[in-house]
Amino acid sequence: MVTVRVEDFELTQGADCVVSFDAPILYQAPAYKTYRCSVRASPVPSASPIDELLEIPAGLLDDDPEIRPDKHIFIEFVPEWDRITDGLPQFDLPSLIETHTGEQVDSDFVVKSHQHESSEGH
Numbered sequence: 001m002v003t004v005r006v007e008d009f010e011l012t013q014g015a016d017c018v019v020s021f022d023a024p025i026l027y028q029a030p031a032y033k034t035y036r037c038s039v040r041a042s043p044v045p046s047a048s049p050i051d052e053l054l055e056i057p058a059g060l061l062d063d064d065p066e067i068r069p070d071k072h073i074f075i076e077f078v079p080e081w082d083r084i085t086d087g088l089p090q091f092d093l094p095s096l097i098e099t100h101t102g103e104q105v106d107s108d109f110v111v112k113s114h115q116h117e118s119s120e121g122h
Contacts, residue, residue: 001055002065009054015047026112076111 011018014037023034035044043057058065071089072078073096084090094105 002058002061002067003053003055006049006052006054009045009049009056011045011047014044018044018047020046077113 017038018035019038020033020035023032033046035046036042037044042060044060045054045056069088071091072084073091074093075084075090076092078084091099093111094109098104
């Protein structure tokens with residue numbers, strides 16, 4: 001994801017193809033919105049952003065944004081066959097929460113996934 005200020009963002013075409021969905025709640029309400037192209041089903045930014053910042057899936061960019069990753073997040077979801085070898089800081093969800101809030105998660109905290117249990121390991 002590439003984060004940009006909304007004032008620096010302009011959707012030049014395809015706004016009529018952007019549909020929103022309420023993503024499932026993993027931990028606590030409210031659910032968050034996720035946006036997809038109704039034609040290609042790819043993730044896209046909101047056609048009408050309301051916050052100050054907007055996340056754009058990096059795969060949508062035609063040109064090099066001239067920025068580079070500064071960390072790996074949600075590393076607990078990296079598949080066994082993949083290896084992170086670039087030396088950037090790595091954060092699982094509990095350490096990411098601690099970094100952002102300064103508070104540790106409870107010892108009984110369980111990382112959840114939107115992935116269905118029946119499809120895990122496939």
